[in-house]
Amino acid sequence: MTADPLAASADERDEAIRMVEGEFMSMAGRFRRLIARRADRLSPGLLPGGFKVFTTIALDGPLTASAVGEQLLLDKGQMSRMVAALEERNLVVRTPDPNDRRAQLLEATPEAKARLDEIHHDPSERNLKRKLDRWHVADIRRLADLLHALNEEEDVSRD
Known part of the structure; x- marks a missing residue:
């Protein structure tokens, strides 16, 4: 007979969830530092929020x-x-939206795109790849599947 994989005491489940939350907090801190470092490399003094806007564009x-x-x-004010x-840093330009003359499109300049590409391909910025290169491909795919499943869960929290 196979044991139920979801069977665990409430305490065991809570402890396991706390461990996952702790690891996510650690990852979030590293991610914030990575974004700040990349922002400064793209344009010295650029704030992380500006870097997120730029990379989206x-x-x-x-x-x-x-x-x-x-x-x-x-x-709107933040944007x-x-x-x-x-x-001001010549990272983006505005152009008229051909579908709506009242609107403008934001586009990254070719030079800024090239700098972003350099940052993304710099070996010193590839820490996750270095770590995952030591893993079996099946484990990497399983991690991706688990993260995807977690991200797909509906957030039932109340604001």
């Missing part, structure tokens, strides 16, 4: 400021300030 653009704001949960900072 660079990877998914051209986009309207409202589309970026919706994706990153930023209000306006961040886009202005990115324009």
